[in-house]
Amino acid sequence: MILLIEQLLNGLQFGVFLFLVSAGLTLIFGIMGVINLAHGSLYMVGAYATAIGMQWTGSFWWGLLMALPAAAFTGWLVELVIIRQLYRRDHLDQVLATFGLILFLNELTTICFGRAPLFLSLPETLSISVEILPGLLYPLYRLLIIGTGLLLAFFLYLLISHTRAGMLLRAGTTHREMVEALGVNLTLLNTGLFVLGALLAGFAGALAGPLISVEVGMGENVLILCFVCIVIGGLGSIRGALFGALLIGMVDTLGRAFLASGLRLILPLDFADSIGAALSSMSVYLLMALVLIFRPQGILPVLGRVR
């Protein structure tokens, strides 16, 4: 039981990460109609900036603080130089151009920081565990991630459903031409949105830094998982992204934790282990297949959108 709760929390924490990266991705697609493969690179930028900042200053907090401007600046630059040329291109062009961008950014990172992964250590104050239930110790840092992530999700919700900018964003998702015709400066809105997405992805990267190794290519693995989240949730919908991310976080974590041991109950030991390993690494994609069969438009799609 304790183990289950612990794994549920791990799943929640992973889901929160995925949400932070997916949110930008889904909004950028929803509003601008651009598929940006290089979104994962912004996540990487956040992680690297934290690692470097920490090496310079010796403080994790300063590193975290550096991640935000670094990711925002990279996002701004990428939007200005590349993405802006792609708004009216077809998806194939967008995919290839942003694929080229990934090659470039990854290589640039390798030149600057080498191929060896960087490791971040947490400050003492954060690397403790707290007893959240009798007998259940859980790392404070992971709890903080969950809290911050959910807080950010709430903040995004407020931004999108209760501010003027959010209203324009929502209108832009379904009626782009109309918003443009009303004289809204879409260029500015797009740039702002892109930077917001970059900030979220960079922040996720910064938070992830101490939990995983910071290395070239870390962004792409997350990116593809985020695609799955978005497809499951419904393209262009922030609620969908949140739902999809939490679901994927849970399924992936619980699958890895319990699938093999569950199979051992019904199958021979070594067979169960290999099947379990294969199945748990595929579980999120199988989930996506199910969603595609029963709800190809996603579970919480944007209403009124013509595909």
Place this chain on the structure above:
Amino acid sequence: MMVSENFEARLMLGVGILLIGFPWFADWLDEPYLVSTASRIWIYALAAMSLNLLVGFAGLVSFGHSAYVGVGAYVVGILAWHQYEETNFLGLPGTLEGFISIPFAMIVSGIVALGIGALCLRTRGIYFIMITLAFAQMLFYFFVSLEQYGGDDGLMMMDGRNKIPGLDLGEDRQMYWLSLVALGLATWFLRRLSMSRFGMVLHALRQNETRLKAIGVPPYPYMLVAFVIAGALAGLSGALLTNHMEFVSPDFLHWTRSGDLLIMVILGGIGTWTGPILGAIVFLLLEEFLPLLFQEIGLYLFSEHWRLVFGPLLIGIVLFAKGGLHALVFKQMKGVDGAFAN
């Protein structure tokens, strides 16, 4: 249809026949390793060509094509491994016989493509791109998790390449000829396919799906069959690739490989015949010789990190050079066969 295609086909046939002599040319140059490089190029050209059937003809942007290459590659690798270990796979013995394992690789890849295609084709556009990518990634992790077959590290073909009666694939030249012939046959097959009734439906699908429905043609089964054919041909390319390298690993299915294949198609000229081949040639030559080139001219930073140049180059091609190399080569020749030869 836009065609100076007859001329192009004759040209391809001619050049193809000339290329049979390439191994002797390489000998004459005293650079025998070029034969191996060329085999690799034809194998990738075959994969790119199968992808072009989807992207160029049917208008379906699949970003997971390396998955089917990888499945074909693993079938050959796994069969060879069981032969070497003298163990059974699902009750069947392993084999090194090319006439068994290569067609089997195509069949398995085709079946996998059938399953994945049946799901992906329920969607269009951006969804289709993301989902094909995601399923390819699923297969990547699947092979990574197969500890029995080497997991991350992959499988060696311990007994060497497949055996085909009358051929000695262990010799690089014969491997070269097999790859060239496979590419030639696939090109011929796809060309016939493109001009058949089935091909007409695919071309129509790319141009105007709504209208196709209005004349009473349901697109789904046609797309699915195209997806399966493309998957099986990619499987063939994978089977050859394992033979060529005498090795297979999950890296064959890595998502960047799918990106590479798409680049070859676009670079060469989407929806054309020579395009994917030209694209594969230029892409792989750049990959091999760009580092050397930078080394020669003293830009050592770029020689190790040639992707730093390659990425922006790619973006440039996408943004500014529509039609790819094919347009570059054949634009001037349009007049030769009449712009709309019939």
Place this chain on the structure above:
Amino acid sequence: MALLQIEHLHKRFGALAATDNLSLQINQGELHALIGPNGAGKTTLISLLSGSLQPDSGLIKFHGRNFLQVPETIRPRLGLVRSFQITSVFPEFSALENVTLVLQSQQGHSFRFWKVARNDFELRSKAKEYLKQVGLDRESEIPAYALAHGQQRQLELAMALALEPKLLLLDEPMAGMGPEESLKVVELLQQLKGKITMLLIEHDMDAVFSVADRVSVLVYGHVIATGTPSEIRENKEVCSAYLGEHEIPVAN
């Protein structure tokens, strides 16, 4: 005898009732024109009939058979064929290839992978006849994107005819045509009249009132009147609801 029977059809888009309790009957062999102001729901009705939209409620009967459950791609084969308001051909195909593709689809499935389609001379000569019928025989080898707008509309018609429709839904076949081209289409419609049942949506009132056997008037998704052209011309309700600001044209 009714070929097409529409009863109490409803279709809403959010708050807008695009089709509101629409009932209409089209008889075998007639040319039935449907007129109405912009936004009356004419194209919506065509989409409902062709199956690209599903109605919220109501009944569509074709040849006395309930047609609601028949999929979009099957309806053309049963004889219910539409043409598009916005020209919708296969731009990279030549005019001839456009029509051949239609004929090919008429002959059942296209899972034939080996025989070269363009060498099917029987199909080609049949396609040429349809092109000739609409006056496009000299343009048969030109790719559709290179045809003039009016010629594309003609091609659109040829494709619809090649499906050998029992009922042809014509969504503004003369939209964007010059007067000469329009005249040709009117002539063609007159030729086809009696052989093929047609539902014609058209803004060109001269054309409508000269070729139609019967006219129905659609306002806010609802048929307010049906009758012969002269009956419609004298109908007061129609005058006030639809033709208020216009004089009704007198047939030549």
